[in-house]
Amino acid sequence: MEEPMCLIGNKENEEIIVNQEALQILLDITQPVVVVAIVGKYRTGKSYLMNKLAGGKNGFALGSTIQSKTKGIWMWCVPHPMKQGHTLVLLDTEGLGDVEKGDSKNDAWIFSLAILLSSSLVYNSLGTIDQQAMDNLHYVTELTERIKVKSPEGQAMDEEVDESGEFKRFFPSFIWCVRDFTLKLEKNDVPITEDQYLLDALELKKGLGRKVQDYNLPRRCIRHYFHSHKCFVFDRPVSTSNALQRLEKLQESQLEPEFVKKTTKFCRHIYENCNAKTLVGGYTVTGRLLGNLAVSYTEAIRSGSIPCMENAVIALAQIENSRAVQKALAKYEEEMSKNIGKFPTETQEEFLNIHQECEIEATKVFMGLSFKDENGEYLTQLIHDLAAKKSKYSLYNEEESAKKCKAILQNLSGSLESDISDGKFSKPGGFKQFLAEKNSLVDEYKSSKGKGVKALEILQEFLTEKETVEAAILQADQSLTIKEKEIEDQRVRTEAAEREKQILEEHNRRLEVDMENQKKSLEDHKRLMEEKMVEERKKIIEQNEWMIKEKLKEQEEVLKKGFSQESEMLKDQIKDLKKQNDEAANRSLFGEILEAIARPFAYALTARKKP
């Protein structure tokens, strides 16, 4: 992207909308995305810092030039400077808490969206971390009303569920940037780190009074909702206000060295430590997924409901899994088309080998793109559609075989045909001569290569066509007695019946190998799906274990400070997470789901066999 673009517009008195052009850019990004969003009051140098992250280019318009910029979330996608194969998506919020632009009711939604869409959230403020800075972050205290974790369907209407204990799992990491910081980083005359400075500022006060509660609330939210708390303090970039206005035009050498140093350190931290966005269960978010997430959340808000992370993931999985099926089928076609020159294959087994190779490639594509296909719904569809494609190609292989066999017969039977029409066999001993020619034709046909699976059937068709002529020649042959003619006639019939039997056997044998192949394919799919599900489950268990560790840390801290009520709450949450993990570890290996996938196919296969 050459320059930033508005991703989510937030015009006053209008609905929040996703800009289609920006959406398309996201949808085209197949790489995982590291998403850094910045929030905070207007004119605190947010856009300036985002430009630094984009590699120092001037893209996001700065305060002095933006009077008419659209409010909302602006987006800039750039190649990640350190993580190969990743895209860095910068989200700059425009006009949050800007009184001049009218304090739209949508601002709180924009704040929530920045959280929902990012993997790292930067909160930017001026001066020091004081009460004012905390107050400006009041949106964070309203998040329980703006973000739902679980789908409300499973909950009773009047049930007040506190889901904020789950926020940590979904929320971005938290980075506080303090600009124009003038204090010394010290506590009781001892130097402290920036992170310690933030943690001290987030310390809770004891007491039950209203004032204490108000003081504690935003701090509590920040500690409890976000899983990591980083802080960067910046000096003033230049000393004169005149120079401040022209900041973007100044050379680095004209800025305060400490400011430059800190900016570099901040950028390095983002590049090195901010991870790609993931969904619950550890699925990595690509630009495509991010675009769909933006649409899903924004639409929830427009329709008057609260964005629900679980629902969004379900909706996303549906979109992605349908696409995974389509991509896998396209892969099958692509691989098959490379092999089409080998048709007709000599045997059905050869055809099935080709099919199987293509199927494996297709399934790999599906497994790579799909996620959370918990009921095996999309896998079933894939297996079904692949089976249909296999039938189509199998039929084509048969048609090619039939064509080839007919061509061979046509070629071989030329002289026999002209001998018949010339009446060469209408003489005593003619029948024997006819038989000899016919048999040598059949022998030659049988030894011809590349006839494929229809060889017998087409021969049978050919010989059946000749039956009338054969009978006539036999009857006309005066060198044979009636008895001999009867015997010959019987032999012709027996031979035909024999071939018919052979054809049927061959047909059934083909079905048999088809069935074996289908069974094996099901087994393969089952195995791959099982592996994938084990992997997915492992990720969930790992994530829960990480949550437990985070909560234990939090609990230790609140216990140290004597907040026993909070500690109890955390204890419950930890207990719950442990229970979830025990359940996940003990659940059977999706056997039932996989059996259910296999059943209709096994049934369809047995039904096709001829008696």
Ligand SMILES: Nc1nc2c(ncn2[C@@H]2O[C@H](COP(=O)(O)OP(=O)(O)O)[C@@H](O)[C@H]2O)c(=O)[nH]1
């Ligand atoms: N005092 C101060 N001004 C800054 C800083 N960084 C940028 N500015 C200037 O502040 C004005 C607003 O910056 P901008 O990045 O647009 O702020 P935003 O509204 O938060 O995005 C511009 O004139 C910038 O040059 C800083 O660290 N301190």
Ligand SMILES: [Mg+2]
């Ligand atoms: Mg800005």
